[in-house]
Amino acid sequence: MCELLGMSANVPTDICFSFTGLVQRGGVTGPHVDGWGITFYEGKGCRSFKDPQPSCQSKIAELVREFPIKSKAVISHIRQANRGHVALENTHPFTRELWGQNWTYAHNGQLSDYDALDTGMFTPVGETDSELAFCWILHQFQHEFPHGFTDVQQLFELVHRCGKRLQELGVFNMLLSNGDYVFAYCSNNLHWITRKAPFGKAQLCDADVTIDFQEETTPNDVVTVIATQPLTVNEQWHKMNSGDAVLFHDGVLLAQR
């Protein structure tokens, strides 16, 4: 299994605090030593940092932890390999263009009998079930909305149907974003929390780090964090149920089912 981390916010926000907790699970408090990656959106553009090294030892993870890249949408993943060997091409998140938008995706879980999934014009580069499932989802998107989507609720319904179908093949927890919207699908393990005023203090589970969000934010900020397991000990996270999907925009929950 792997660990997922996502963020949706209404103002460019750094994810240093949450990422500090996550990287500990890459070899210190967790066994996810087979690489990690993080994608930050800045407008329509995005940049990814990836490493097939354990995140707790990675020089690049150190940079990301200390260099506050501010973003309204982030997708991150640390990997414990099951399908596909430890290599850069098998390291999440994966990003592909569709409709002139960068779509970024990360998956936690394991699928079986996925070879029959038709990925259309999206061909996997690596060997993972995860990347193949991503290609299949984008092919569904393109098939359903050849000229792009106009109603995000309809796209959300499609994400939910795709998640349900993939869950039939195994475990499928997923984060997906185009930089504007952040989608999550829960097969068995996903939690989220929305932070807004009045902001309080939070204490990481995985490292002796506390943050006072009041000092880091303005009263209008809305920031949602989605993670496999809650990253803090003293806050109430929403546990998603199996088969549930959620959609966030500017940190706000737009839809769930």
Next chain:
Amino acid sequence: MCELLGMSANVPTDICFSFTGLVQRGGVTGPHVDGWGITFYEGKGCRSFKDPQPSCQSKIAELVREFPIKSKAVISHIRQANRGHVALENTHPFTRELWGQNWTYAHNGQLSDYDALDTGMFTPVGETDSELAFCWILHQFQHEFPHGFTDVQQLFELVHRCGKRLQELGVFNMLLSNGDYVFAYCSNNLHWITRKAPFGKAQLCDADVTIDFQEETTPNDVVTVIATQPLTVNEQWHKMNSGDAVLFHDGVLLAQR
């Protein structure tokens, strides 16, 4: 105008020395302050570091300069914006998947009347002439070789024809790679050098840095560097002519015309 830097090598090689020279041109010895990026291939996978900040001030450029990522194929670019505002989505290199391979591209120059270029299923994310030309090239690739190429010489001929066509629209110096092969097309400004045993010393043009390649290499290493302008003062670089294309594999010149 912008500056291009590419590498092809027969063993994973770091590009720290050349990159140190290049980043100086991003605000110190050159005016290219509108962002920079670099893509390293490791097998079929690749990772990019990008920043819309000037490279001479960038924390991420500092990491890349000091952290020796070893790669057999590298594409890098520093930008002086002409078409498209300064933003991450307009920052080279651009990477797209075709035939299950990651294709990475960077362009130096400026095109006019490029709106008529048909990009097929490849839609630009940003606003640059460069990204649109890249999408058009990939569409040509896919149209000519729907199931992938079998003979790289044929693909090289196509790259050359694409370059010629784009050069009719303006200035088109380009680097392109799938991690295995590195292609370059020269419209008016591109140089390359192949280093192999016996290795000597080299002195950067843009910084007071000297390297003794003999200490950094083994006798079998072959490393080709391609750059807009020669990066060293005491070596003989090949100046490409307008309309010329070259193809490198494992650091070795495979084809030119």
